[in-house]
Amino acid sequence: MFDTGFSKQLIVLMDEMEANEDLKVAVFESANPDFFMAHVELLNVADFPKGTGKTGLSISWPDIAKRLEQAPFVSIASIRGRARGLGSEFAQAFDIRFASKEKARLAQVEIGIGSFPGGGGMERLHLLTGRSRALEIILSGNDYDAETAALYGWVNRAIADDELDAFVDTFAKRIDSFDKKSLASIKAIMNERTQLPTNEEILSTQVKFFESLQEPEAKQRIKTLFEKGLQQNGDLELNLADRI
Amino acid sequence: MFDTGFSKQLIVLMDEMEANEDLKVAVFESANPDFFMAHVELLNVADFPKGTGKTGLSISWPDIAKRLEQAPFVSIASIRGRARGLGSEFAQAFDIRFASKEKARLAQVEIGIGSFPGGGGMERLHLLTGRSRALEIILSGNDYDAETAALYGWVNRAIADDELDAFVDTFAKRIDSFDKKSLASIKAIMNERTQLPTNEEILSTQVKFFESLQEPEAKQRIKTLFEKGLQQNGDLELNLADRI
């Protein structure tokens, strides 16, 4: 889960990666085979780190997402298990996404609490999938397997689960064998050539997202989900898209 | 066929849907398994409703297409049978498209009469498929099955024909179970974030489309097609893309 602890550790990690001038490629994967990242923690919102980061966006997540995008190193998400809500938005901020054909499940489940993606999903998902498929995903809150996600462009490619780790490892080592300056130039030129979310857009959606959580319907939906087992190990979290 | 009667009924239907503040999702499907929508009626063009609608675009179709796009409810096309010419453009104006794997056939056949899509296809198809595939589709006038259309992004997904109705029904009911205000917010934010056709573009192509129909080559091609069975039940309409 993207909780306060993870949020704080992520700032330390991002600072370290940016400070490492030799870093060419970073791979993010989960130690828990059932979850790449469940979703954002909803109980202790007040404890999340606050303030504005060096990008002009809120810390930690919106700031870090933009730092990943602008970084001179290559970021890769290796997705096994569930990546829902902010878990999916987390994956979207990486340069490249590979997903387990059998075990990845992606979803934007925010509609289930009477809301919508507030951590970049309204800005980044359509850049990967186009408007129509982004609407389908966000309006339905459904789970998507890796092959459908690859057809939609949400992930780069679906890889057989027993090959995923070796595939990603080979891919990352290959990039690591190339010239750092060239890798950085490619990202810098590509960032100039392609549409990227603006700070204004990210901030506007973020404000609307927090407002939506104050609506009576959202409060009721969140309450009901907690009663059914939200943020606990078990059926509800494993099958969250089916249960909303 | 998109004829004068359908055009007039569509205005009534759209007015009703906009007036219904509880409406969350609308599914369009065809009662004729061979045709989602054949194409536009070419004989009685003078009888079509005329004037400018509330969007600033011509009634009925260009105005209604934009109203669907801007509507606070979700629109879904369930495509079984042929969707050619304006039938394809009709489908493109919905938020989401699902198509029968075995029975959907999509085409922009206007090149067969020496013309090009005049009802939004020059503005919307490339937003779904990209420039290269939109050119392939419009320049060739070929039929495309649902799986190729899904690969291209023309439809969201191809669904086995015997599962399509249940799939779309489940999908629509799921959306209907969510909060209306959130659904509307998602569409409104997405419309701000993504490229949509401008009125100027739609009008410019519409003018060129009607001009192209006055060319001697277009008149000859249309005459020949009517002699072969255009707008009649039978082989020509069933296999129009092959016959042009």
Added chain:
Amino acid sequence: MFDTGFSKQLIVLMDEMEANEDLKVAVFESANPDFFMAHVELLNVADFPKGTGKTGLSISWPDIAKRLEQAPFVSIASIRGRARGLGSEFAQAFDIRFASKEKARLAQVEIGIGSFPGGGGMERLHLLTGRSRALEIILSGNDYDAETAALYGWVNRAIADDELDAFVDTFAKRIDSFDKKSLASIKAIMNERTQLPTNEEILSTQVKFFESLQEPEAKQRIKTLFEKGLQQNGDLELNLADRI
């Protein structure tokens, strides 16, 4: 290989095609089944035609790529064998790309010499594949088969090798049966509606590309590749993406 001879012949061919007012469709294919186009010649760079073409871009390639894009006829690449580096960029400049399912291999191998695509690939590939997949392709230098390339949008479609020639021939003859003026209108309108590379972008990347070749690391990588058989018939060129 895109060498000085090919570069000069291409100018003559392009002039002829533009002068032919009846030309509706041009298909480019390779007589060598192993290579659609290997890559750019690196030894005799000084002998390439120089100057600025009618589009305001350098001759021959950047100018010709833009002329193909703006041409009133339809251009189709039929890709069998390897299309790497400028070979891939060459294919990207056509309106439509079909590729052999078994025999096409596409790659942007420039990272292998400490560089990046300098002939339009930084401007055109992401328009076909989106940012994330373009980054994957350019940062890795990997070979891609036709089905993965079609999933990514790099080519329009993968066609079984024993059907490719007949498919492309039928497709081209079909377009040739239509009205020239309508075909030209479709391309002209589509060029207005879609994002295309600007001269400023193409020129900016071209300058950075030639600068990158002067870096010590690039010189060393190029020297090593020539020692291993670059630009000679044999294993290195056949398996270039694996060898970089």
